[in-house]
Amino acid sequence: MPSPSASIPTHVAIIMDGNGRWAKQRGLPRIEGHRRGVDTVRTIINASRELGIRYITLYAFSVENWKRPQDEVGALMGLLEYFLKKELANLVKDKVRLLTIGRTQEMPENVRTLLQKAVEATSSFTGHTLVLALNYGARTEMVDAARAYAQAVAAGEVKLNDSSWETFSRYLNTADIPDPDLVIRTSGEMRISNFLLLQAAYAEFVFTPVLWPDFTKADLAAAVETYAKRERRFGLTSEQLKPAAT
Ligand code: IPE
Ligand code: IPE
Ligand code: MG
Numbered sequence: 001m002p003s004p005s006a007s008i009p010t011h012v013a014i015i016m017d018g019n020g021r022w023a024k025q026r027g028l029p030r031i032e033g034h035r036r037g038v039d040t041v042r043t044i045i046n047a048s049r050e051l052g053i054r055y056i057t058l059y060a061f062s063v064e065n066w067k068r069p070q071d072e073v074g075a076l077m078g079l080l081e082y083f084l085k086k087e088l089a090n091l092v093k094d095k096v097r098l099l100t101i102g103r104t105q106e107m108p109e110n111v112r113t114l115l116q117k118a119v120e121a122t123s124s125f126t127g128h129t130l131v132l133a134l135n136y137g138a139r140t141e142m143v144d145a146a147r148a149y150a151q152a153v154a155a156g157e158v159k160l161n162d163s164s165w166e167t168f169s170r171y172l173n174t175a176d177i178p179d180p181d182l183v184i185r186t187s188g189e190m191r192i193s194n195f196l197l198l199q200a201a202y203a204e205f206v207f208t209p210v211l212w213p214d215f216t217k218a219d220l221a222a223a224v225e226t227y228a229k230r231e232r233r234f235g236l237t238s239e240q241l242k243p244a245a246t
Pocket of ligand 3: 017018019
């Protein structure tokens with residue numbers, strides 16, 4: 001469990017929302033908002049590194065997002081391809097490891113190939129990790145984990161009686177990633193939209209009205225400052241967390 005007093009969160013997870021509204025406000029097509037959103041992704045990857053955040057997870061595409069109009073889905077896949085091609089050199093230069101969560105095996109083949117290449121090329125870096133949530137949904141993740149866990153039990157690799165959060169959570173996509181300390185959602189919506197439901201059990205939440213294309217390093221720093229003022233109690237009392245009175 002992370003230290004309650006740590007002022008810089010180890011892991012920040014972001015629901016990047018508001019690209020469509022940003023474009024609409026300017027009379028532009030939604031895809032223009034997504035394009036500007038990619039610029040923000042770059043800015044925020046760098047900013048999180050500079051702020052000393054070790055893990056950043058970006059919710060880039062949900063399992064539900066496939067139901068959007070086909071041309072928007074196609075454009076989003078195109079942007080992802082463009083981002084991965086362009087960003088790999090920077091990730092290597094900045095020593096940022098790339099990981100993914102979500103059913104990436106269902107992503108288009110060209111995206112899968114680029115992802116695999118980037119994950120392999122950055123696998124030795126340990127300082128900073130960028131996690132892209134792609135075709136991610138907490139419920140599908142849960143179902144996949146339950147299936148894998150049942151198979152492990154059937155194969156005798158796990159004893160049912162030894163079941164615990166520690167043993168089960170090894171089967172989630174996030175097995176090697178610490179739980180998020182801070183979850184940020186942009187665009188003013190106050191919902192979790194199937195993102196990291198189990199992992200965010202004790203995360204702090206910061207909601208900001210800023211639309212994702214307008215989100216800056218200063219906005220990220222402000223969210224971290226808000227986080228630093230919160231008291232994370234993990235079920236204990238405030239008194240238990242304070243050093244014993246002398
Ligand atoms: C977030 O922006 C990007 C994705 C979900 C892929 P939206 O496209 O959801 O923007 P709004 O919510 O319509 O403004
Ligand atoms: C959540 O945003 C998914 C991503 C940011 C990728 P949505 O825009 O899809 O969520 P809802 O539909 O407003 O809940
Ligand atoms: Mg949205």
